[in-house]
Amino acid sequence: MLFKVKFAPLAIALAFSASAGAQEVVKIGHVGPISGGIAHLGKDNENGAKMAVEDLNAGGFKINGKAVKFVLVTEDDAADPKQGTAAAQKLVDAKVNGVIGHLNSGTTVPASKIYFDAGIPQISPSATTPQYTRQKFNTAFRVVANDNKLGGTLGRYAVDKLQAKKIAIIDDRTAYGQGVAEEFVKGAKAKFPGVQIVGKEFTTANATDFNAILTSIKGKNPDLIFFGGIDAVGGPMLRQMKALGIKAKFMGGDGICTESMPRLAGDGLGEGNVTCAEAGGIASSQQKALDAFVARYKKKFGSDVQIYAPHTYDAVMTMATAMADAKSADPAKYLPFLAKVKYQGVTGTIAFDANGDIKDGSLTLFTFKGGKKVKMDVVK
Known part of the structure; x- marks a missing residue:
């Protein structure tokens, strides 16, 4: 009992101090x-x-x-x-x-x-x-x-600025990939109703072999291929496009608009051949x-x-x-x-x-030159 009484004031003081500093x-x-x-x-x-x-x-x-x-x-x-x-x-x-x-x-x-x-x-x-x-x-x-903004803006840009008239679509069947591809088509057709969607192909977010779908697309001779998916798939896809001799421009959303894209795509990236957009537009200010x-x-x-x-x-x-x-x-x-x-x-x-x-919400458009992501424009 004496032990408890002796140390009680100290215990209370310490408890109060800890509480006050909490x-x-x-x-x-x-x-x-x-x-x-x-x-x-x-x-x-x-x-x-x-x-x-x-x-x-x-x-x-x-x-x-x-x-x-x-x-x-x-x-x-x-x-x-x-x-x-x-x-x-x-x-x-x-x-x-x-x-x-x-x-x-x-x-x-x-x-x-x-x-x-x-x-x-x-x-x-x-x-x-x-x-x-x-x-x-x-x-x-x-x-x-x-995606309404992202895909739609890219669709309009493809036909207006890149002059694409024959477009092939590939998406990875994810909520993101499918959604941005659908909005891209809507945007492209709204800007130019006569644009031809010459092919729609599907892959997965883990795929590594695209020869079958790319061979099918090559026979339709598109001006541009739009890919709804991520860089881990888009990069190897570009490598295989080059191996097959496909000359079409390549476009995608923020999933391929990364600093890793040059490494993933290698010599398939090209110079200014890829256009992508970040869903967060950064104004010059x-x-x-x-x-x-x-x-x-x-x-x-x-x-x-x-x-x-x-x-x-x-x-x-x-x-x-x-x-x-x-x-x-x-x-x-x-x-x-x-x-x-x-x-x-x-x-x-x-x-x-x-x-x-x-x-x-705005978008920042990019391309790739010299193995680096290069800013092109900010659009609303």
Whole structure:
């Protein structure tokens, strides 16, 4: 008894000190494919999220006047819908305050129902299928333009600027690949109803041999081949196009618009023969901020930004801004503030429309020259 009495004041003092110094922990979930064929894209997004969390903590970010500590909770969905929903449930069980992800449309859509049911806000930095925000989940947001904009703009550009009159379509049957290809055709025909779609072929997101479909396409002599899919498939496809002597121009969406494309395509890339677009258009006024981010990223990770790391960074910062506006990291309390947030980020001004899509979404068009991705234009 004497032992307990003697040390009770010290125990109380220590407990009070720990309580007074306790810092609220805000858990931000991130999901992307950290394994599999597009792991380089998943890691790119994850790195962008890491940079944002580190910057928030280094800057002493406050919510309701109190400094908080952000912690990134990461999960790997391997770009697989089943693994994606399992990863989403893990984050819900971990009681994260918000989620940044997923990377691709095929995992984002099924996972979004899990976050909606749990009332957890989700911002995708890269999923482009219109279906994601058409579900009317008030927890779903994105910081890039959707496939209607991406595919449609590329379709119009193909016939207007590249003068394509005979076009072949290939897609990988994923939600993203099929969706962007369909919107491309709509855009092309809206601009020039007489354009000929001379062939529609299908592959998979894991395919490596395209000789059968390319041989079929070669016989139809297209001016341009549009591919709805990712760089891990598009690169080898370009190699095989060159081997078969196919001279057509090659076009695709953000899935092939990566820094890894020259390595994957090799001598099949050509000079200015490939046109692609990023779903997040970076205006010239943002170039200085983007360049600074890219330099910081390379110094930190020893590699180039692939594509959506800046948008992932901005997604985290946008979510944190909504928490500050709401004076709370409670999902139910800051969700209404996220819907009306306005954040000036690395990639531009981020604000959402009634569906959760980014307002005034734009695209950046690129080609490849000298083995490097070269910016062509920004279009709205």
